[in-house]
Amino acid sequence: MSPMAHTAPEPSATAPELIRNFSIIAHIDHGKSTLADRMLQLTGVVDQRQMRAQYLDRMDIERERGITIKSQAVRMPWEEDGVTYALNMIDTPGHVDFTYEVSRSLAACEGAVLLVDAAQGIEAQTLANLYLAMENELTIVPVLNKIDLPAAQPEKYAEELAKLIGCEPEDCLKVSGKTGMGVPELLAQIVKQVPAPVGDPNAPARAMIFDSVYDTYRGVVTYVRVIDGMLHPRERITLMSTKTQHELLEIGVSSPEPVPTKGLGVGEVGYLITGVKDVRQSKVGDTVTNYAKPATDALEGYREPLPMVFSGLFPIDGSDYGPLREALDKLKLSDAALVYEPESSVALGFGFRCGFLGLLHLEIVRERLEREFGLDLISTAPSVVYEVTLDDKSQVTVTNPSEFPGGKISEVREPIVRATMLAPSEYIGAIMELCQERRGSLLGMDYLSEDRVEMRYMLPLAEIVFDFFDQLKSRTKGYASLDYNPDGDQVANLVKVDILLQGEPVDAFSTIVHADKAYTYGVMMTGKLRKLIPRQQFEVPIQAAIGARIIARENISAIRKDVLAKCYGGDISRKRKLLERQKEGKKRMKMVGRVEVPQEAFIAALSSDDGSAGERKK
Amino acid sequence: MAGPPPDGDPAPADGSLPASAAIGSAGRAFGVYLHVPFCAVRCGYCDFNTYTAKELGGGASQAAYAGTAVQELAFAASVLSRAGVAERPVSTIFIGGGTPTLLPASDLARLIGGVRDNFGLKPGAEVTVEANPDSVTPESLAALAAGGVTRVSFGMQSQVRHVLAVLDRTHDPKRIPDVVKWARDVGMSVSLDLIYGTPGESLADWRSSLEAALACEPDHLSAYALVVEDGTKLAARVRRGEVIAPDDDDEADKYELADDLISAAGLAWYEVSNWARTPDDACQHNLAYWRGDDWWGVGPGAHSHVGGVRWWNVRHPSAYATRIDAGESPAQGREVLDGQARQLEEVLLRSRLRAGLPLKEAGLHGDPAVLLAGVLADGLVEPEPAAAGTVVLTRRGRLLADAVVRALLP
């Protein structure tokens, strides 16, 4: 066992040969953050007293849900054969919505620890993240985790893993992030296998921004990996894409608390503070250089993450519109992936159409808005982006189904994804059936081992972002895992289904579906609303329509009795109070034409119990 | 419905009223409600403030009750005069329950005497007693008439045995024509109470109850949709799924049938659930409730109203007796209505009446055609009185009276 390092190499003065930069990548829940905990302890950067499980998951939401949402980089000293190295470890998220976080982290590293739960084996994000690491030409250190579990089958999965990355089963390290077993050996192997960073110390400084976070106390904190040259505090820097200049107010490393340093040299990972207030001014993927002695070529940036799912967010109390805007502006400061623009709905009033990376992202943003900013929100049914070409060749991009043009449409394109599913082979039939129902086409299938398969499908994004994962899990007894990547778009026979109350369309309920599913949707939604909308003094037809064609209809018959039969001396106070409450309740009603729809009916209808709003962790 | 007491403010121990209670009192009628909180058995649907002898641990409190109630009448007289409320002879007395006829007729006569002694009784005053059909005889009715009772209201509820059984009613439906006749013979005006919408009651069952009631040619008829009150045995049975909750549409059908048959028999509606043979047969005491007049409610749990102040007595007969014996106000809580609450009450009470709600009197100014546009379009109010600024409900409107009230309120 290697001893804890006595003297840590000083940032800004550490030779690149002594630096190892690596990310921990894995499928969700395979134990990245727990393994990171052991590393923090072993290297002594977090002491026993401060230690708590998943130390780097600091956000309330991360802790409550037990998942990592943001990558975290930490500098740790580690002594091997009498030499003290500086290890920069990045713990990454495993959920598919946050894949872009992983790819940014990988760009700051030379190596990746590919962690596999020894009781689960390889899963979909194991593959996805492995491929990302290979694209970045990183050295892969294969590791089996959770070997303390009685159900662990390290031998079996070592074989799978070896086959996958083309090494020998013995090359797979076996650790337990829980007990710490095998972690020193893993650190030793990281030092040995992961190449030291290379760069030109004398060239003009170039550092890659791989994360940018807004902090209430410190303003925007920008995380960088230095490629060439050196950055110093107090010097002026230029951001190469925007050509903006800033003074470096502070420069340092996370260990894991921020520690200001005299600078950052070749291969080092750390943070910068320039006093900018908006993360958009310090964009992920941009190159930082020295103002006085600028580099000529910027580093290759990242693709900006594109929102995949859109939903309208509306305050339940109309007067919260302003506070909602302010809250979104604040969240946006540390969540560059969040996009939004004002929108108004006849049914729901003023709100914002927001774009998200996926449903988990949506859920998290919504939860943070409600919790951190005290807002009560309704979110409309999520939608993907459609490209509509009209007969006159003009194009319309539709993120809000109610804006889907009526008539004269020559073509509608919908986003598609390449999906990878891993499951025991006995579920092949079930998965094929599900994908067929969701308009998927099989791209290929491989056996990872005798009894585990990888199935690749092309699927419309709209078919998989909502309840697909729940269905996949339930049809495979929880054994299948899923990963997907956007892969362009395709023409499809899509229609907008409107829901009409007494002939008036309710914008919040419009949706775009494949023509074959329009009827099912119409029947489901009209049926649901019939149960949710209280009877009115007149009959209320509820219709589902494609254009002028009615495809489903329900009726709410007129209420005939709304009176207290008996009202004597002793009843009066009670009855007056009842009416006062009803009068209050009326204020919370939304009017659709003459129909009074309680707020709760909207919420219940939109938070469909068919799973479309509540995707669980993957 | 009686239910738990409303939330209110504490009531002063000496019963004193705010000065506002006296304003305009000379122009308002004054009535007395006398509550008799005793029943032989408790019916499963009933949440009135009433107790069986068993629940009270013996009949002692029943025997002493009339005396206690008379003391409250004396207390009432002094509170009202201290508050400067105009002294008026009582226009109406209503002895309700519970089952007032569980007490000897002499006790009831003593109560009526107490009213007369403390306030005086207007000539021709209406004096009603509620009676269960199985707790009266020709003799007891004669004694009541002699004691001053002018009107009797029988809790008939239904003519159909299986419906009476679900309601836990113990009387024999065959007895109804007899008790009506006995009351008539001693010169009383007669009213019958019916309940519709009882679980298991068909439209035909309801028709036969209506026909049986009308065959007795009552002067007055009340027909109430069954309310499943919280905390009753009936509510528990509905919750457990033993009986099916009343259905609004079925009750609407039954209301319409009732209105058809009762009107055809020559009675006319004067309040949502009440019909009378002539305007004089309408229950003057209840009309006073809906018109916002003054009344003092005597007895455990009884409610009172004087000039915008409502209060209610402690509910248990022994707690009540303790307060009275100590010379304290038996009031448990009260509310002094503000302008908005008074307006709401006026709208909700007066709109129930055939006489209607004159919009201006309820402070609803503005063009009636505009104020009433929605309810007129929906056919809930009669167009002619509406044009003159008075809300009179149509039959459809009577069934939707609460919706009309919500539409009228600002």
Ligand SMILES: Nc1nc2c(ncn2[C@@H]2O[C@H](COP(=O)(O)OP(=O)(O)OP(=O)(O)O)[C@@H](O)[C@H]2O)c(=O)[nH]1
């Ligand atoms: N028995 C056992 N459990 C472990 C081990 N490592 C992690 N776990 C448990 O596995 C669960 C997931 O651990 P995390 O460290 O949060 O996993 P993660 O990969 O960081 O998860 P995401 O960040 O959401 O992708 C937790 O309940 C851990 O306690 C291990 O070595 N042995």
Ligand SMILES: C[S@@+](CC[C@H](N)C(=O)[O-])C[C@H]1O[C@@H](n2cnc3c(N)ncnc32)[C@H](O)[C@@H]1O
């Ligand atoms: C004060 S109550 C009781 C009078 C008398 N004890 C009796 O039961 O006949 C007066 C009337 O209210 C009606 N009533 C009582 N409880 C009711 C309920 N839960 N729903 C509808 N009407 C009710 C009955 O018609 C009853 O006759």
Ligand code: SF4
């Ligand atoms: S007799 Fe009348 S007051 Fe007594 S329990 Fe029955 S319904 Fe209620």
Ligand SMILES: [Mg+2]
């Ligand atoms: Mg984690």
